[in-house]
Amino acid sequence: MTNSNRLQATVARKLLTLFQAMPPENWIFLVLQLLGFLTVCQCRSGDTWTQVQVQCLSEAAAIYRAQASSDVHCSVIASSKQKVGIILAQFEPASLRCSLFRYQSVCRDLVSGGASSDCRVLIRFPIKYPAQLNPKLTNVWLGDDMSAFENVVCQADEETNRIYPVGVQWTEEGAAFDGSSSFLAMNKSDIGFGTGVTVLLRMKRQPQVQPLFEFLDCANFATGPYYHHIWEYSSVSRFYVLFYDTNSVRNRIMSSALLTANAGEWIDLGFTSTPTTDSYGMFVNASFLPMSAIDFH
Structure with a gap:
């Protein structure tokens, strides 16, 4: 037993x-x-399935096929095949065929036009679907116990802006880094900083001088007009940002506010810049810092 x-x-x-x-x-x-x-x-368990009112998906994009007795049975099969992340399952009552799809490979085909009587399309999604995402957001990544962080914002290319973790462990609180060799790397990024960018980080960390966010072209390491990074800087644990504007001018700003010295405390750090208007801001925990609390170099 x-x-x-x-x-x-x-x-x-x-x-x-x-x-x-x-x-x-x-x-x-x-x-x-x-x-x-x-x-x-x-x-x-996180296995919340919702039927979406869309036309049948193309079988050519399916990553797995099986026979199922019902749409519920089909969702069970899908959960057993992909235990985490976003997944779509399509059940065809006439043939009892159950097909599984990756979200990013078919999300552009999820056009609302009324459900077809030939199939039932189900989705396991982290938030209520259809997702009511802010239209200004171009990337919202879902982290889970998986080999990649999924973007819930539909992309033109399935592989664009995928985040791959290296040495990262997923815990109940989120992604855990080992403090020495762990990092997240983005593949085939189409993110540009020419018109502006907003970055928000939520974390617990060991207070020390350390990089928190780096954006650079791997072929031209630490150079280029849109090289950005966010660091925890100096022994007083300040929030430090280096960025280039549209004229390739190097700018550095540092918060005069000190970050908490408690390694077990959550902190929220954010940076926003609009190079075309030469405006920027720093966000620490609950609010944006006044300009008097920012040192500009």
Whole structure:
């Protein structure tokens, strides 16, 4: 008997003992409580599927096919094949065919036009779908226990702006770095800083001089008109940003506000710049810093 079976048997015996000791009018209450517990467990697993009202997806883009007895069975198959991240499942009642799709490979085809009677398209998504994302956002990455961070904003190219973790462990609080060799690298980036950029970082860290964010062309390391980086700088733990404007002028700004010395405390750091208007700002925790709290070099 496996550990799982032993646990189920133990729970069953305890429930039976409780039933026998309780008057019948309380049995339904206990069963409802148990069902409520099971529902909570299912929600905590993250497997929340939603049917989307779209036309059938092309089978050519499917990454896996199987036979299923229903759309629910199809979603179960999809969850077993890809345990984390965004995934789409399509069930065709006539053929009982279940097909799985990567989100970025078909997201441009999720055009609302009424659901087809030939198929049912289901999506496992981290937020309510269709996603009500701010149209100004071009990248929103979903991190999970996976080999890449998924972008929930639909991209023209499936591989564009994908983030690959190296030496990163995923925990209940998010991505954990080892403090020496861990990093996240972006592939085939089309992000440019010519018209402006906003970066927001939320983290716990060990207070020290360290890079927090680097944006550079790997072929021209640490050079180029749009080389940017954000550091925790100097022994007083200041928030430091280096960036280039549209005229390739090197700018450095540093916050006079000190970051918390508590390694277990969450901090929010942000930087925004609009080179065309020569404006910029620094965000620390709950608000933007006044210009008097920023040293410009």
